[in-house]
Amino acid sequence: DTAVSQTPKYLVTQMGNDKSIKCEQNLGHDTMYWYKQDSKKFLKIMFSYNNKELIINETVPNRFSPKSPDKAHLNLHINSLELGDSAVYFCASRKTGEEKLFFGSGTQLSVL
């Protein structure tokens, strides 16, 4: 009954590969986000979706393509992975009009 769930938890892959991370929330929220946390724990917003529509794309390379098939899902596809993509990626959600974010447990991506 996890509120925001991400899969996989760990992802180890070679440079140049394409990979996807999935996120689902069962809270009935209509806004979802992807954040990237680097090795120094700095969290940076990547994308924001509201009702399946892209609201924010924060200067993320176009190798990163989010997809929201419905309000409960926001997936992240990454093409041609690079070493610098290694980080922990967090999905989060919230209900429009409320300030509190609910986070998934993160996907640790390691690009070798």
Added chain:
Amino acid sequence: SQQGEEDPQALSIQEGENATMNCSYKTSINNLQWYRQNSGRGLVHLILIRSNEREKHSGRLRVTLDTSKKSSSLLITASRAADTASYFCATDGRYSTLTFGKGTMLLVSP
């Protein structure tokens, strides 16, 4: 651009002591939130303080906000080993996103 900056970057205390973390931000805000992140986990919301509030309490947590200095502090009283985590402040940004600071790593030793 980064909005919040916490200090100290790391804090090590004994169980039972109080822990104080500070956050400074750059632009005007509607509210400020604090989150906790346990190792290997996602962030969990702790407390929110609005721009017209100066102090707020929740259990062992006390948050203050000084909008004139653009700063906030989080006080955890009577700390426990289970409080060991990273603590982040977050301010509301454009399009209802949250901008996080770099965090304070708190270690509470038994």
